[in-house]
Amino acid sequence: MCHRGSWFRPLRGAPIVEPxxxxxxxRIDRDQPLTGLELGERPAPEARPGWSTVTVRAASLNxxxxxxLRGVGLPEGRLPMILGCDAAGVDEDGNEVxxxxxxxxxxxxxxxxxxRSILTERYQGTFAEQVAVPTWNVLPKPKELSxxxxxxxxxxxxxxxxxxxxxxxxxxxxxxxxQGAGGGVATAAIVLGKAAGLRVFATSRDEAKRxxxxxxxxxxxxxxxxxxxxxxxxxxxxxxxxxxxxxxKSLRPGGTLVISGATSGDRPSHAELTRIFFxxxxxxxxxxxxxxxxEDLLSFCAATGVRPVIDEELPLxxxxxxxxxxAAGEQFGKIVLTNG
Numbered sequence: 001m002c003h004r005g006s007w008f009r010p011l012r013g014a015p016i017v018e019p020x021x022x023x024x025x026x027r028i029d030r031d032q033p034l035t036g037l038e039l040g041e042r043p044a045p046e047a048r049p050g051w052s053t054v055t056v057r058a059a060s061l062n063x064x065x066x067x068x069l070r071g072v073g074l075p076e077g078r079l080p081m082i083l084g085c086d087a088a089g090v091d092e093d094g095n096e097v098x099x100x101x102x103x104x105x106x107x108x109x110x111x112x113x114x115x116r117s118i119l120t121e122r123y124q125g126t127f128a129e130q131v132a133v134p135t136w137n138v139l140p141k142p143k144e145l146s147x148x149x150x151x152x153x154x155x156x157x158x159x160x161x162x163x164x165x166x167x168x169x170x171x172x173x174x175x176x177x178x179q180g181a182g183g184g185v186a187t188a189a190i191v192l193g194k195a196a197g198l199r200v201f202a203t204s205r206d207e208a209k210r211x212x213x214x215x216x217x218x219x220x221x222x223x224x225x226x227x228x229x230x231x232x233x234x235x236x237x238x239x240x241x242x243x244x245x246x247x248x249k250s251l252r253p254g255g256t257l258v259i260s261g262a263t264s265g266d267r268p269s270h271a272e273l274t275r276i277f278f279x280x281x282x283x284x285x286x287x288x289x290x291x292x293x294x295e296d297l298l299s300f301c302a303a304t305g306v307r308p309v310i311d312e313e314l315p316l317x318x319x320x321x322x323x324x325x326x327a328a329g330e331q332f333g334k335i336v337l338t339n340g
Contacts, residue, residue, distance in 0.1 A: 020044040022128035023319040023337070024082045025069050025120075033069035034323055042082055045124065045132035052091050052135045054099065057147035058313075059087040059126040061326050061335040062155045062184060063263060064118065073121045084126035084337075085119045088141055088150035096141040098150045098298065099126065099133055100291045110134060118155075118288065127319060129339055139295060142302035152308035152334040153297055155288065156184030160192055160236070161297045162289035163258045168234035172197030175232040177250050179203050180239040181213040181221060182332045185260060187309045189236045190216045195306045201228055203243065212332050216309065234258065244268035248275055256282040309333030 019041035027036035045053050065083045068074040074081055085101040103123055104114040119125045119133070141150045163185070164170055170193075178189045181202040193200040194217025202213040202221045210221035220229065224243055231252040237243065240262025247257055249272070276283065289297075301307065311331040314322050315338055322335040 028071035058151035087126035158289040160188035241265035248272040
């Protein structure tokens with residue numbers, strides 16, 4: 001699909017800048033974030049040394065995009081900001097690629113002292129016809145994966161991969177509780193855990209989502225707070241306050257709780273500190289993943305046949321529908337925006 005319209009008209013003597021269709025944050029609204037979402041023309045990225053421009057074929061939504069519209073990590077002074085962290089597409093040389101969306105992690109393509117950030121916090125994102133990133137952030141897309149499948153991996157699936165295999169340190173045969181089945185990270189954790197030989201339990205308030213979790217490989221799916229048939233080796237926590245107490249109580253002595261988000265809030269009514277120190281539980285924070293881990297995840301999916309769970313694919317100009325579905329919590333898996 002091509003959304004290109006007329007050229008941007010520059011000031012006298014300035015170069016002509018070609019526009020592209022994009023989905024962007026125009027305003028910050030902490031209470032009604034979708035009011036700041038706009039679809040329309042934005043300047044296409046300009047060439048710069050050490051960076052690559054990628055023509056986006058598919059990009060996936062994350063809760064990070066909703067938080068950006070609320071102003072979390074995105075101050076008003078950086079607006080308008082094209083949203084989107086994840087993408088797969090084609091680089092200037094015609095190579096099919098996937099983007100690692102953590103910028104400034106090693107200094108490649110940016111100043112050596114620049115702090116780590118995610119696309120859309122400092123740099124324009126992927127919900128557009130084109131996106132520019134440091135060339136170091138561009139990885140080959142395995143031929144086994146479609147553009148839509150590959151676009152699901154760099155944030156939610158990479159986060160789940162790091163939570164399970166780096167920070168929880170689980171091994172085949174271990175047991176894991178995944179809170180909030182249906183979200184991108186939680187769904188990825190169920191699929192990856194099953195593929196790695198873990199005994200996966202899941203929770204969801206929604207009966208249909210519990211059924212889907214079982215279909216994806218969970219051995220049991222229960223309502224939040226329900227007692228499990230056994231205590232688990234690790235908990236994958238992205239919900240936060242609403243499930244925190246249950247997560248702590250579900251761990252065996254010496255178990256590990258890995259948390260990467262708090263969609264229900266970050267202030268649980270019961271911190272369960274006594275249980276944490278008495279049972280010598282480990283609480284580990286986890287954010288995104290490294291480029292090396294993304295390479296491993298891509299290889300894992302290509303070799304095993306594991307594929308991201310896609311809830312819905314929408315053309316870029318219907319992005320608002322995807323945002324509304326994500327904000328309502330109606331999705332199971334990833335929502336993907338396609339371009340072309």
